[in-house]
Amino acid sequence: MMKTNLLLAVLVLLCSAALLNSTTPPASGPEYTGDGQMKLPENYRQWTYLTTGFDMSYSPNAMGMDHHMFDNVFASPESYAAFLQTGTWPDKTVLVLEGRRAEGRGSINQKGNYQSTDIMGIEAHVKDEARFPGKWAFFIFGDAKTAKMVPTNMECYSCHADHAAVDTTFVQFYPTLLPIARSKGTLSAAYQKESAAVQK
Numbered sequence: 001m002m003k004t005n006l007l008l009a010v011l012v013l014l015c016s017a018a019l020l021n022s023t024t025p026p027a028s029g030p031e032y033t034g035d036g037q038m039k040l041p042e043n044y045r046q047w048t049y050l051t052t053g054f055d056m057s058y059s060p061n062a063m064g065m066d067h068h069m070f071d072n073v074f075a076s077p078e079s080y081a082a083f084l085q086t087g088t089w090p091d092k093t094v095l096v097l098e099g100r101r102a103e104g105r106g107s108i109n110q111k112g113n114y115q116s117t118d119i120m121g122i123e124a125h126v127k128d129e130a131r132f133p134g135k136w137a138f139f140i141f142g143d144a145k146t147a148k149m150v151p152t153n154m155e156c157y158s159c160h161a162d163h164a165a166v167d168t169t170f171v172q173f174y175p176t177l178l179p180i181a182r183s184k185g186t187l188s189a190a191y192q193k194e195s196a197a198v199q200k
Contacts, residue, residue, distance in 0.1 A: 029076065029092035030126045037146040038124060038139045041076075044096040048080040049073075050174045054102070054113070068102035070115045073174070083177060087184025088167050093127040095169065125160075125169065136160070136168050165191040 031039040041047075053071040075083070079093035099120040102113040122141040129135045134157065138150040150156060165171040165188060166181045172191060181187050 030094050030128055033146055037148050040141050040145045041094060044074050047074040048077055050075055068113055070100045070102055072098045087181045087186035089127055091127055091129050095125040097123045162190060
């Protein structure tokens with residue numbers, strides 16, 4: 001009888017573990033093709049939403065577009081959870097920026113803007129310390145399912161290195177994460193100096 005009860009208890013534990021594993025979301029780290037291109041994480045909209053920018057530009061000389069744009073940013077769930085604990089990003093972090101056209105008139109809307117169903121572009125900012133010399137890399141997908149790494153001589157790398165609030169990422173534009181980074185003491189010296197100058 002004791003052996004039967006023990007066997008039943010083991011079976012219950014195994015079934016519980018199997019059920020737990022079946023409901024655990026898959027890991028959301030970066031995946032690559034054989035030739036080194038990054039695969040688009042197609043489930044990124046199920047990730048943690050960070051923020052939306054509207055018509056943002058980091059260049060004072062940026063040319064105006066003929067339409068308005070929303071930029072939505074999503075973080076891989078494991079990376080987001082780690083940031084909440086540490087105030088910085090762990091290895092294998094993936095941040096996805098999705099650009100959508102802004103619409104003004106539609107249905108009952110008479111003022112302001114809302115996001116259209118048209119995706120204008122998708123980019124990824126990836127931390128993979130063993131793969132990239134600078135730990136982080138950028139990928140621009142467009143309409144494709146894979147993308148080559150953006151060359152490191154492109155301006156996006158130096159811009160992020162010079163102005164990012166945390167670990168070359170623009171946490172200063174992520175309203176739920178900036179206070180965490182501040183409380184954890186992980187804000188970059190460059191950002192703090194820049195922020196102090198703006199506030200004067």
